[in-house]
Amino acid sequence: MRVGELAEREVAARLERPGLDLDTGPFVVRLETPIENLVEEVRFLYHDFPVVQDDGFVDFHVSISQPSGLRRWWRRQAVFRFDGAMPFEPLPFRMAVPMLEWSLNWCAATEAHQYVMIHSAVVERNGLTIILPGVTGSGKSTLCAALVHRGWRLLSDEFALIRPRDGRLVPWPRPISLKGRSIDVIRRLAPEFRVGSSVPNTEKGTVAHLQPPAESVRRANDTAAPTWIVFPTYQADTPTCLSPLPRARAFFRLADCSLNYELLGRRGFETLLQVMESCDAYDLTYGRLEEVLGLLDVLEPPKSAATSA
Amino acid sequence: MNPTRNVVWQVSEGSRLLWKSWDDEYVVFDDGSGYTHVLDLVAGEVLKVLEEAPADPSQLTHRVASRLDLTPDPKLVGRVQETIRKFHEVGRVEPTLS
Amino acid sequence: MLALTPVEWDLLLRQARRASAVGRLGALLDEPGALDGVPAKVREHLEAADALVQQQHRLMRWEVTRIRRALANTGVGIVLLKGAAYLLAALPPAKGRLFSDVDIMVPKTRLPEVEATLLREGWEFLDMDAYDDQFYRVWSHELPPMQHRDRHIVVDIHHNILPPTGRLHPEASLLLAMARPLPGSPLKVLAPPDMVLHSASHLFQSGDLHSGLRDLTDLDALMRHFAADTEFWNLLSSRAVELGLTRPLFYALRFAHRLLGTPIDRQALDRAMAWAPAAPLRVMMDFLVTEALTPQSTGQASQRNRLARWLLYVRHHWQRMPPLLLARHLLHKSVSRGRAAH
Numbered sequence: 001m002r003v004g005e006l007a008e009r010e011v012a013a014r015l016e017r018p019g020l021d022l023d024t025g026p027f028v029v030r031l032e033t034p035i036e037n038l039v040e041e042v043r044f045l046y047h048d049f050p051v052v053q054d055d056g057f058v059d060f061h062v063s064i065s066q067p068s069g070l071r072r073w074w075r076r077q078a079v080f081r082f083d084g085a086m087p088f089e090p091l092p093f094r095m096a097v098p099m100l101e102w103s104l105n106w107c108a109a110t111e112a113h114q115y116v117m118i119h120s121a122v123v124e125r126n127g128l129t130i131i132l133p134g135v136t137g138s139g140k141s142t143l144c145a146a147l148v149h150r151g152w153r154l155l156s157d158e159f160a161l162i163r164p165r166d167g168r169l170v171p172w173p174r175p176i177s178l179k180g181r182s183i184d185v186i187r188r189l190a191p192e193f194r195v196g197s198s199v200p201n202t203e204k205g206t207v208a209h210l211q212p213p214a215e216s217v218r219r220a221n222d223t224a225a226p227t228w229i230v231f232p233t234y235q236a237d238t239p240t241c242l243s244p245l246p247r248a249r250a251f252f253r254l255a256d257c258s259l260n261y262e263l264l265g266r267r268g269f270e271t272l273l274q275v276m277e278s279c280d281a282y283d284l285t286y287g288r289l290e291e292v293l294g295l296l297d298v299l300e301p302p303k304s305a306a307t308s309a
Numbered sequence: 310m311n312p313t314r315n316v317v318w319q320v321s322e323g324s325r326l327l328w329k330s331w332d333d334e335y336v337v338f339d340d341g342s343g344y345t346h347v348l349d350l351v352a353g354e355v356l357k358v359l360e361e362a363p364a365d366p367s368q369l370t371h372r373v374a375s376r377l378d379l380t381p382d383p384k385l386v387g388r389v390q391e392t393i394r395k396f397h398e399v400g401r402v403e404p405t406l407s
Numbered sequence: 408m409l410a411l412t413p414v415e416w417d418l419l420l421r422q423a424r425r426a427s428a429v430g431r432l433g434a435l436l437d438e439p440g441a442l443d444g445v446p447a448k449v450r451e452h453l454e455a456a457d458a459l460v461q462q463q464h465r466l467m468r469w470e471v472t473r474i475r476r477a478l479a480n481t482g483v484g485i486v487l488l489k490g491a492a493y494l495l496a497a498l499p500p501a502k503g504r505l506f507s508d509v510d511i512m513v514p515k516t517r518l519p520e521v522e523a524t525l526l527r528e529g530w531e532f533l534d535m536d537a538y539d540d541q542f543y544r545v546w547s548h549e550l551p552p553m554q555h556r557d558r559h560i561v562v563d564i565h566h567n568i569l570p571p572t573g574r575l576h577p578e579a580s581l582l583l584a585m586a587r588p589l590p591g592s593p594l595k596v597l598a599p600p601d602m603v604l605h606s607a608s609h610l611f612q613s614g615d616l617h618s619g620l621r622d623l624t625d626l627d628a629l630m631r632h633f634a635a636d637t638e639f640w641n642l643l644s645s646r647a648v649e650l651g652l653t654r655p656l657f658y659a660l661r662f663a664h665r666l667l668g669t670p671i672d673r674q675a676l677d678r679a680m681a682w683a684p685a686a687p688l689r690v691m692m693d694f695l696v697t698e699a700l701t702p703q704s705t706g707q708a709s710q711r712n713r714l715a716r717w718l719l720y721v722r723h724h725w726q727r728m729p730p731l732l733l734a735r736h737l738l739h740k741s742v743s744r745g746r747a748a749h
Contacts, residue, residue, distance in 0.1 A: 028448075055412075055413070055414050056413040056414070056417075057413040057414070057416055057417045057446055057448050057449060058417055059448060059452070061421065083421050083424055083425060085425075111452070111455055112455060113454070113455035113456075113458040113459065114451040114452075114454045114455045114458075246331065246332055246334060247331035247332065247334075248330075248331050248332070248334035248335065248336050248347050249334070249347065251331075251336050251347070252336070252345070252347045255345060260458075261345075262343055262462075263458060263459065263462045264458055264462075265340065265343050265458075265461060265462055265465060266327065266338065266340050267458070269327060269338040269345065273329055273336075276331075322472055322476060323468065323469055323472040340465075341465070341468075341469055341472075342465075342469050343462070343465055343466065343469075399557070400473075400557060403476070406476065406479055406480070
C-alpha cells in the first residue's frame with residue numbers, strides 16, 4: 001500500500017497520531033505532524049512510497065509540530081523533534097516542508113554510521129552509476145534533476161550511502177530539493193516533473209522539492225556499484241570541461257565531502273579504497289546544462305583497477 | 310620546531326599506518342590518530358623510512374635517496390627537511406624522547 | 408532480554424539513545440550468539456553507535472599518549488581518572504561507553520609546572536569568559552580545561568578527585584600513594600576502592616544528572632568487577648572512612664542495589680546504613696534520585712523529572728560554594744545560556 005493509495009483523510013489522521021510509517025528504502029521513518037499544509041505536501045512528495053502497516057521497528061521517529069505557548073499562534077513556528085529532543089531552533093511555520101527534508105537529512109547524518117555517507121547526488125543507468133559530490137551550491141541537485149529527467153535512475157540527490165562490506169551504493173530516493181534559479185531552470189527543462197510549492201527566504205534562498213519518479217522509488221532496494229565520481233562546479237557562461245582526476249587526489253576529495261569518513265576510521269578508509277579502486281574520477285566545470293548532459297551520457301566505463309601498494 | 314641536525318625523528322608513538330599507492334601518490338591512513346594523508350613519492354618514502362626506524366635528517370636523506378635512486382644533493386636535503394617540518398606540524402612524526 | 412518484539416526493540420533503542428547508552432547496549436550483546444535473535448535493522452543501529460564509540464576511544468588513547476610524552480621529562484606522576492582510566496586499564500565501564508574529556512590527576516605542588524609544560528607543547532585553555540576562568544582558578548583551585556590546538560579532546564587536570572571548595576575533602580596524598588601503575592607504563596590509575604569512591608562522589612555530588620543512569624551503571628560495573636577480590640568490600644568501607652567519603656558511598660551502595668540490583672556484600676550494606684543522613688533528607692533524596700535517574704518511557708522528560716534534576720543541581724552547587732556566590736554563579740549561567748540561544 002502506497003501513500004497515494006490512501007484517502008487524504010486517512011493520511012491526515014495517521015500523521016496526527018500515532019504517526020505515518022514510511023518505507024523510504026534504507027530507513028523506515030515514522031512521521032508525526034498535525035500541520036495541514038505539511039500533510040498535503042507529504043501526500044504529494046511521498047506519493048509512491050510504501051506505507052508500513054504492521055507494528056514494526058522504526059529507524060527514525062520524526063515529529064514536525066508547533067511549539068506550545070505564544071509561538072503556537074503568533075509568528076507561528078514549526079519545530080522538529082527527534083525522540084523527544086529538539087535538535088534545531090524552531091523555524092517559521094511556512095518552512096515546515098523543507099524542515100521535514102532537512103530533518104531527515106539530519107537523522108541520517110547523525111545516526112546512520114553503518115554507511116559511509118558522502119554529501120553527493122547519485123544516479124544510475126544500465127548498471128553504471130555517477131556519484132556527484134559537492135556542497136550545497138555546487139549545482140549537484142540541479143544536475144541530478146536534469147539527469148533524472150534524461151532517464152537516469154535517482155538513487156539520491158543528497159547522500160551517497162556506501163555499504164562497507166561490499167562498497168555498493170544504497171538508494172534513498174527522496175524528493176529532490178531545488179534552490180533559487182534552478183527551480184525555474186528545471187521547470188522549463190522538465191515540464192513532466194511534479195514540483196511542490198516554493199518556500200522563499202529560507203537560509204538557502206527559495207527552496208522547492210520535486211516528487212521523485214515512481215520508478216526510482218519502486219527500485220529503492222536495488223543497490224548499485226559505483227562507477228564514476230564526478231565533482232561538479234557550476235559557473236555561468238564557462239565552457240564545459242571534464243578533466244580526469246588521479247585516484248589519490250580523488251580519494252582525498254571524496255573523503256572531504258564525506259559526513260562521517262573521519263568518524264569511521266579504518267572502516268571508512270577501507271571502504272573508500274574499495275570505491276576508488278573500481279571508479280574513474282573527474283573534475284567537471286560547466287556553464288550550460290545541455291552540454292554537460294550529453295557528455296555524461298558517453299562517459300567511458302573504467303578500465304580494470306590500478307595496482308595497489 | 311625546526312628540525313635540527315641533532316634531532317632524531319620517529320613516526321608518532323601510537324601510530325598504525327595503512328598504505329595505498331596509485332600512480333605516483335600514496336594515501337596513508339593512521340589508525341592511531343585517525344588522520345589521512347596524501348603524499349608524493351618523496352614524502353611517502355620519508356614516512357616509510359621512519360616507519361622502519363627512527364632517523365636524523367641526514368640519515369633520512371641518504372636512505373630516501375638510495376631507495377628512490379636520487380642524488381642526495383642540497384635540493385633533496387631541503388625537500389626532506391620541509392617534509393619533516395610538515396609531518397611534525399600535523400603530528401605525524403615527533404622527536405624521539407631523550 | 409533477547410526475545411523482544413520489533414516494537415520493544417524500537418523502544419529500547421530510543422531509551423538507550425536518550426541515555427547515550429546505545430554503545431553500551433551493543434557491548435552487552437557482544438557475546439557469541441547474542442546477536443542472532445536481533446533484527447537486522449537493530450543491528451545496524453548498534454553498529455552505527457559502535458562506530459562513534461570506537462572513534463572516541465581512539466581519540467582518547469591518542470590524547471593520553473601525547474600527554475604522557477609531553478610531560479615525560481618533568482617526571483610528574485600522572486594518575487588517569489574516570490573514562491581515560493577505565494579505557495586504558497581495560498575495565499568493564501569502558502565497553503561501549505562514550506567519553507568526552509581526558510581527566511588526569513597530579514600533585515597540587517606540580518600544577519604550575521604541568522600547566523607551563525602543556526602550554527609550551529601546544530595545549531591551550533578553552534575559550535571562556537573571565538568569570539568562568541576566575542571561577543576555576545580562584546574559587547575551585549583548579550586549572551581551567553585545556554585542549555591541544557590541533558585536536559578536539561578536552562583535558563581536565565585535577566589535583567584531587569573533588570573540588571576543594573566542597574564539604575568533602577579527601578586527602579589527595581592518600582589517593583596518589585595507593586594509585587596503581589598500568590602494565591608497562593608510567594601512567595597510573597586509582598586503587599579499586601578509590602575508583603569506586605571517586606565515581607560515587609562524582610555521581611552524588613555532581614550537578615549534572617542528565618547522564619546519572621549512565622554513571623550509576625559505571626558504578627555497578629566497577630563493583631561487580633572488583634568484587635572478585637574478597638577483600639574488596641572491607642577495603643571499600645575502610646577507605647571511605649579514611650577519606651571521609653562515607654555519605655557518597657552510602658548513596659552509591661543504596662541506589663546501585665535498589666535501581667540496578669548490584670550484588671553488594673551484606674555486611675558492607677549494613678555498615679553503610681550508619682552513614683545515612685537523617686530520615687527526612689534520606690526520604691527526599693530517595694525520591695529525588697529515583698525520579699531523576701529513572702528514564703522516561705515516552706522519551707520526553709516529564710515536569711517532575713526536570714524539577715527533580717534541577718533540585719539536585721542546586722544541591723550540588725550548594726555543597727560546593729556559599730549561598731551568595733551560588734546565586735551569582737547560577738544567574739551568570741542562565742544569562743549566558745540565554746545569550747547563546749540567540
